[in-house]
Amino acid sequence: MPAAPDHTPATPSDKRSPALHSLWRLRRYVRPYTGQLVGLLIAAFAATGAGIAVPLVIQQVVDGPIAHRDPAGLLRLGALALLLGLAEAGLIFIRRWAQSSLAVGMEATIRDDVYAHLQRLHVGFHDRWQSGQLLARITIDLSVIRRFLSFGLIFLVVNSTTYLMVVALLVAMHPPLGLLVATSAVPLFVVSRRFTRAYLVASRRVQDEQGDVATLVEESAQGVRTIKAFGRRRQMTDRFAASAGQLHDTAIRKSRLLANTSALFDLVPNLTLAVVLVAGTVAAAHGALTIGELVAFVTLQLMLIWPIESLGWIIANAQEATTAADRVHEVLDTQPAITDRPGAAEIVPTDVTGWLRFEGVSFSYPAATRPLLHDLDLTVRPGETLAVVGATGCGKTSLLSLVPRLHDVTGGRITLDGQDIRDIQLGSLRRVVGMAFEEPTLFSMSVWENLTLGRPEASEDDVRTALAVAQADFVYDLPWGLETRIGEQGLSLSGGQRQRLALARAVLGQPRVLVLDDPLSALDVHTEALVEAALARVLRDTTALLVVHRPSTVALADRVALLTDGRITAVGTHSELLATVPAYRALLSATTASPADAGPPPALPTTAIATAPSPATAPSPTGPTIADGTSRTVATATPSTTAEKGTGNRGLVRS
Numbered sequence: 001m002p003a004a005p006d007h008t009p010a011t012p013s014d015k016r017s018p019a020l021h022s023l024w025r026l027r028r029y030v031r032p033y034t035g036q037l038v039g040l041l042i043a044a045f046a047a048t049g050a051g052i053a054v055p056l057v058i059q060q061v062v063d064g065p066i067a068h069r070d071p072a073g074l075l076r077l078g079a080l081a082l083l084l085g086l087a088e089a090g091l092i093f094i095r096r097w098a099q100s101s102l103a104v105g106m107e108a109t110i111r112d113d114v115y116a117h118l119q120r121l122h123v124g125f126h127d128r129w130q131s132g133q134l135l136a137r138i139t140i141d142l143s144v145i146r147r148f149l150s151f152g153l154i155f156l157v158v159n160s161t162t163y164l165m166v167v168a169l170l171v172a173m174h175p176p177l178g179l180l181v182a183t184s185a186v187p188l189f190v191v192s193r194r195f196t197r198a199y200l201v202a203s204r205r206v207q208d209e210q211g212d213v214a215t216l217v218e219e220s221a222q223g224v225r226t227i228k229a230f231g232r233r234r235q236m237t238d239r240f241a242a243s244a245g246q247l248h249d250t251a252i253r254k255s256r257l258l259a260n261t262s263a264l265f266d267l268v269p270n271l272t273l274a275v276v277l278v279a280g281t282v283a284a285a286h287g288a289l290t291i292g293e294l295v296a297f298v299t300l301q302l303m304l305i306w307p308i309e310s311l312g313w314i315i316a317n318a319q320e321a322t323t324a325a326d327r328v329h330e331v332l333d334t335q336p337a338i339t340d341r342p343g344a345a346e347i348v349p350t351d352v353t354g355w356l357r358f359e360g361v362s363f364s365y366p367a368a369t370r371p372l373l374h375d376l377d378l379t380v381r382p383g384e385t386l387a388v389v390g391a392t393g394c395g396k397t398s399l400l401s402l403v404p405r406l407h408d409v410t411g412g413r414i415t416l417d418g419q420d421i422r423d424i425q426l427g428s429l430r431r432v433v434g435m436a437f438e439e440p441t442l443f444s445m446s447v448w449e450n451l452t453l454g455r456p457e458a459s460e461d462d463v464r465t466a467l468a469v470a471q472a473d474f475v476y477d478l479p480w481g482l483e484t485r486i487g488e489q490g491l492s493l494s495g496g497q498r499q500r501l502a503l504a505r506a507v508l509g510q511p512r513v514l515v516l517d518d519p520l521s522a523l524d525v526h527t528e529a530l531v532e533a534a535l536a537r538v539l540r541d542t543t544a545l546l547v548v549h550r551p552s553t554v555a556l557a558d559r560v561a562l563l564t565d566g567r568i569t570a571v572g573t574h575s576e577l578l579a580t581v582p583a584y585r586a587l588l589s590a591t592t593a594s595p596a597d598a599g600p601p602p603a604l605p606t607t608a609i610a611t612a613p614s615p616a617t618a619p620s621p622t623g624p625t626i627a628d629g630t631s632r633t634v635a636t637a638t639p640s641t642t643a644e645k646g647t648g649n650r651g652l653v654r655s
């Protein structure tokens with residue numbers, strides 16, 4: 001399958017990979033185990049040889065010691081048969097022991113590779129792929145491949161060899177009967193071909209539907225609060241039942257394909273055996289065969305029943321492994337769209353001054369019909385804090401995500417200290433740019449591990465300082481303090497607690513450029529004011545780009561940029577924009593008069609009142625107009641913020 005910069009999950013009807021080609025492509029994972037594989041095959045062939053030799057010894061027993069009443073000979077040949085049996089058992093044990101460690105080892109290596117590749121893939125890939133589909137590929141599909149490598153493939157080789165060796169022996173022993181057995185392979189071949197084609201499609205469909213079901217389970221687990229809050233349990237259960245029912249029906253159809261074919265695979269060798277018994281007895285009666293030869297012939301033929309009966313299962317296993325390998329390659333073949341350009345430079349954080357410029361930037365999501373951002377120019381000066389304000393859905397978050405290259409610009413360029421960020425090595429760019437999202441993700445790790453994600457070498461003092469900035473000292477009260485393992489996605493914490501931890505994590509990295517996407521939205525005004533005060537001190541030395549929705553948070557910024565219709569339409573201090581840009585005034589008015597704020601005003605936090613602004617930090621003349629005229633958010637938060645920071649509202653004072 002050709003590599004693509006981005007990739008849509010395949011549909012069940014996709015048939016891009018020729019059968020078995022995908023499996024063949026996994027051979028590089030076999031290479032480290034070549035020695036083990038060779039040993040395993042030697043053991044398997046030797047076991048088959050020992051097994052085939054037993055009927056030949058039986059022939060000697062029947063035609064020799066039994067026919068001539070020779071107990072000593074019987075004992076000798078009996079002991080030989082016993083030895084052969086023991087050797088076969090021992091060799092089969094060695095084969096099984098080697099094959100399981102080989103297959104499990106290969107599965108683990110492929111899984112590691114797929115996971116590492118998923119980490120390399122760009123955000124756009126993860127936006128487009130359902131997580132359940134990825135989950136199914138890295139678990140169910142790899143297990144299917146392991147089963148094939150540990151059983152199907154070995155049996156395919158061993159059984160085919162057994163079949164060929166036994167048929168050759170049978171032809172040598174009695175050509176007419178031997179050829180009769182050999183021709184029984186023709187119907188088996190025809191049936192196998194038809195079965196292979198049908199089963200390939202069915203197994204791909206089952207695997208895709210397994211991914212869909214996994215996605216539903218994952219969504220329901222993540223959205224359990226919403227489901228319960230809206231009383232949608234029944235609806236979600238019905239939705240799940242429909243998807244699981246479809247999977248059930250497809251799996252049944254697939255199993256029936258195997259069942260029908262297996263019946264034919266059972267029938268052909270048994271029918272051939274019956275014919276051989278009759279014809280062999282007639283031949284023995286006419287002296288064309290000795291009794292011992294007939295017994296050996298039939299015993300050898302019995303050895304063919306298992307290889308033929310298991311053929312259906314082996315083909316099924318191979319087809320499932322082929323489609324599973326196909327699905328795994330769909331991930332592995334996707335090329336990361338965001339990578340280092342050739343010759344990309346490494347930058348040292350301490351050398352970065354923090355000039356951040358958007359120069360004629362355009363951006364659109366892959367499936368979008370028109371650009372979300374276009375001809376966008378913006379400059380953030382070293383150490384400056386710039387807030388981006390705009391209507392909901394206008395592209396603020398998308399704009400911020402361009403800075404650490406979570407997405408790449410589709411036109412224009414972004415420069416850091418004059419250098420196109422695409423010419424900077426991704427790793428070093430992301431060490432320089434710290435980010436906190438509005439909906440923070442915490443991992444099921446300890447608080448410490450979550451905090452030090454971007455800076456594993458951080459000291460306890462660093463962590464304590466970052467926690468203080470984010471007002472996240474609550475972590476010390478958790479049962480095991482910083483060692484407390486927080487739940488998946490930090491769900492055992494409140495939204496505000498998660499936001500504060502994410503902010504502490506971003507601050508701890510001591511980035512030269514800090515990108516914050518409304519990181520205080522879940523905080524109460526009191527905590528928000530405290531965080532803003534501490535954050536203002538951190539931001540003094542850092543170039544910062546913030547998305548803010550609340551006027552109170554605008555207070556953190558030196559300047560504000562208004563994003564409208566994909567472009568920056570105004571830049572200035574908060575007070576300048578309030579005074580001169582009606583759209584800005586209208587936007588902040590709308591924000592502060594939003595339904596969430598429309599209810600009875602909450603009690604003023606005492607700290608906020610206690611930290612009233614000093615004359616030097618008093619709101620700008622235009623500030624109170626908003627505050628008085630629209631909502632109390634500005635009236636409460638801005639003064640408390642300015643007082644907390646001591647130096648006043650940087651947006652109003654420094655510009």
Ligand SMILES: Nc1ncnc2c1ncn2[C@@H]1O[C@H](COP(=O)(O)OP(=O)(O)OP(=O)(O)O)[C@@H](O)[C@H]1O
Binds near residue numbers: 372391396397
């Ligand atoms: N991963 C994505 N793939 C495709 N479209 C997206 C993606 N993320 C966002 N969009 C679209 O881009 C537009 C801008 O989204 P974005 O989140 O940047 O807006 P925003 O201004 O930050 O919104 P808000 O203020 O509500 O947080 C929206 O129309 C959204 O549907």
